Amino acid sequence: MKALKIFEEAYEKEVIEKNFTRREALTKGLGLGLKTALAAVPLGLLDALGNKAQAAPSNPDIIKILNYALTLEYLEDTFYKTGLSTSGLIAAGDMKIFMQISKHETAHVALLQTTITALGGTPVAEPTFDFTAGGMFPDVFTNYQRFMGLSAAFEDLGVRAYKGQAVNLVGAKDVLSVALRVHSVEARHASEVRRLRSSKGWINFAEADGLPGFIYDGEENVVQLGIDVTTITTVNRGAVTQAFDEPLSMPPVLQIAGPFIK
Amino acid sequence: MKEQKLHDYLQEGLYKPIRRKRFLRFTALAGGSFMLGLSACRKEGQPGSGNFDVGSADIGILNFAYALEQIEAAFYTKVNASYYKNAPLSEKQVLFDIMHHEVAHRDLFKKALGSNAIGDLQFDFSMVDFTSRDSVLNTSKALEDTGVAAYNGAGPFLQSADYLKIAGKIVSVEARHAAAIRDLLNPRSADFAGDDIVDPTTGLDFGRTPNSTAGGQSIVAIANSFLLTKISASQLP
Numbered sequence: 144m145k146a147l148k149i150f151e152e153a154y155e156k157e158v159i160e161k162n163f164t165r166r167e168a169l170t171k172g173l174g175l176g177l178k179t180a181l182a183a184v185p186l187g188l189l190d191a192l193g194n195k196a197q198a199a200p201s202n203p204d205i206i207k208i209l210n211y212a213l214t215l216e217y218l219e220d221t222f223y224k225t226g227l228s229t230s231g232l233i234a235a236g237d238m239k240i241f242m243q244i245s246k247h248e249t250a251h252v253a254l255l256q257t258t259i260t261a262l263g264g265t266p267v268a269e270p271t272f273d274f275t276a277g278g279m280f281p282d283v284f285t286n287y288q289r290f291m292g293l294s295a296a297f298e299d300l301g302v303r304a305y306k307g308q309a310v311n312l313v314g315a316k317d318v319l320s321v322a323l324r325v326h327s328v329e330a331r332h333a334s335e336v337r338r339l340r341s342s343k344g345w346i347n348f349a350e351a352d353g354l355p356g357f358i359y360d361g362e363e364n365v366v367q368l369g370i371d372v373t374t375i376t377t378v379n380r381g382a383v384t385q386a387f388d389e390p391l392s393m394p395p396v397l398q399i400a401g402p403f404i405k
Numbered sequence: 406m407k408e409q410k411l412h413d414y415l416q417e418g419l420y421k422p423i424r425r426k427r428f429l430r431f432t433a434l435a436g437g438s439f440m441l442g443l444s445a446c447r448k449e450g451q452p453g454s455g456n457f458d459v460g461s462a463d464i465g466i467l468n469f470a471y472a473l474e475q476i477e478a479a480f481y482t483k484v485n486a487s488y489y490k491n492a493p494l495s496e497k498q499v500l501f502d503i504m505h506h507e508v509a510h511r512d513l514f515k516k517a518l519g520s521n522a523i524g525d526l527q528f529d530f531s532m533v534d535f536t537s538r539d540s541v542l543n544t545s546k547a548l549e550d551t552g553v554a555a556y557n558g559a560g561p562f563l564q565s566a567d568y569l570k571i572a573g574k575i576v577s578v579e580a581r582h583a584a585a586i587r588d589l590l591n592p593r594s595a596d597f598a599g600d601d602i603v604d605p606t607t608g609l610d611f612g613r614t615p616n617s618t619a620g621g622q623s624i625v626a627i628a629n630s631f632l633l634t635k636i637s638a639s640q641l642p
Binding site (some may be wrong): 228239244246317328 | 417465487499502505506507508509510512513515516519553557558560561562563564565566567569570571573574575576577578579580582584585588593594595597598599603604605606607608609610612613
């Protein structure tokens with residue numbers, strides 16, 4: 144519950160004011176209500192974090208962002224540790240892959256904790272996770288396909304989450320460097336697990352490949368730097384969507400991650 | 406049959422039109438500019454007439470990225486024009502997709518940089534044996550890992566949130582490429598994010614500024630090893 148405290152502020156400031164409660168966000172996170180719920184959030188709001196980042200961020204803002212990242216890393220770290228310690232879940236031939244990913248997530252947790260402390264902040268405590276998401280995925284640790292699916296979802300979500308915060312760290316070189324260098328590792332993980340699931344390593348349009356669709360909402364975007372890329376290249380639209388990964392700001396990431404946090 | 410289809414598509418549907426259409430569009434954009442017309446007509450492999458400094462600050466970083474994307478796009482265009490021996494469809498598809506992504510990156514930078522853009526680079530891929538899987542995939546791996554390190558290293562120096570945003574959107578795709586190529590070279594191993602590229606203690610990928618020689622050749626030097634038209638980044642770290 145402590146970890147969620149850090150999110151409440153963001154929600155209160157950015158979401159609740161818009162008649163969209165945190166409770167709703169969390170309970171609807173993986174339900175059918177999410178699209179409707181998200182629709183209630185004005186479009187500009189989802190991008191608000193991305194547009195205001197001109198001045199260098201303050202230390203409290205940086206710590207808030209790092210604690211948010213830490214919570215997502217806790218989630219991944221615990222997910223893989225649980226998977227790896229569940230005998231018979233992961234195919235023997237894939238063990239090296241998940242051990243490598245797990246090693247990185249554990250390292251990310253330690254790195255973020257150290258960084259937060261070095262900045263004078265207090266790392267949030269690890270929350271209790273429910274990877275069945277309130278019973279939605281009861282077989283997460285008995286069905287390898289489900290486990291891989293959630294792994295791909297968490298990795299792709301992690302990529303979007305770090306990307307969404309990078310712009311809020313402009314001017315804070317050292318922290319931004321750490322965030323970017325974690326971000327690309329999450330992308331390597333995502334590519335590998337997607338390929339294990341027989342998907343492409345990259346995201347085509349907003350295709351979810353059997354995962355909850357809203358994780359990929361917006362990935363179909365083709366406008367970059369104000370330019371419709373399809374009009375300036377011979378590359379087809381699908382490949383243009385693959386070529387650019389899209390960020391996600393805190394509120395939608397938390398709506399998606401919420402059901403996994405008790 | 407499927408494989409033949411893909412091959413045909415590459416030859417007829419993609420490779421040639423890219424070159425032809427790009428040329429037409431390019432010359433149309435260039436209008437009366439003799440210089441631009443000339444560089445568009447210049448044949449690949451012919452020595453470049455000059456070198457480019459990428460410039461300073463954000464524009465310098467974007468131009469540096471543009472140079473790297475030009476190299477990648479040219480490399481994969483050559484790879485896809487004639488695959489290495491016995492390339493399976495699964496590998497062709499990966500290389501085919503990556504080519505598209507790099508071309509899209511290159512074209513976006515060119516357009517976004519406008520008159521600030523460095524010119525078209527001339528390439529030197531003489532060290533690559535395009536008939537050899539090993540040579541092609543290892544070159545690809547080096548280019549992708551270098552690209553990731555370059556974006557990670559230069560990103561923190563960007564002042565503009567918009568530019569950082571686009572760098573972030575691209576670098577994760579480069580990282581996806583790197584992992585896929587590494588997986589082709591050593592399937593189902595830890596290499597997709599191996600200890601050689603991701604620090605096992607911190608879980609951090611490489612991040613290198615253009616001229617940094619920490620950990621070997623600078624990224625500028627690596628880029629120049631693929632270029633006849635040399636680049637420099639004298640006003641960047």
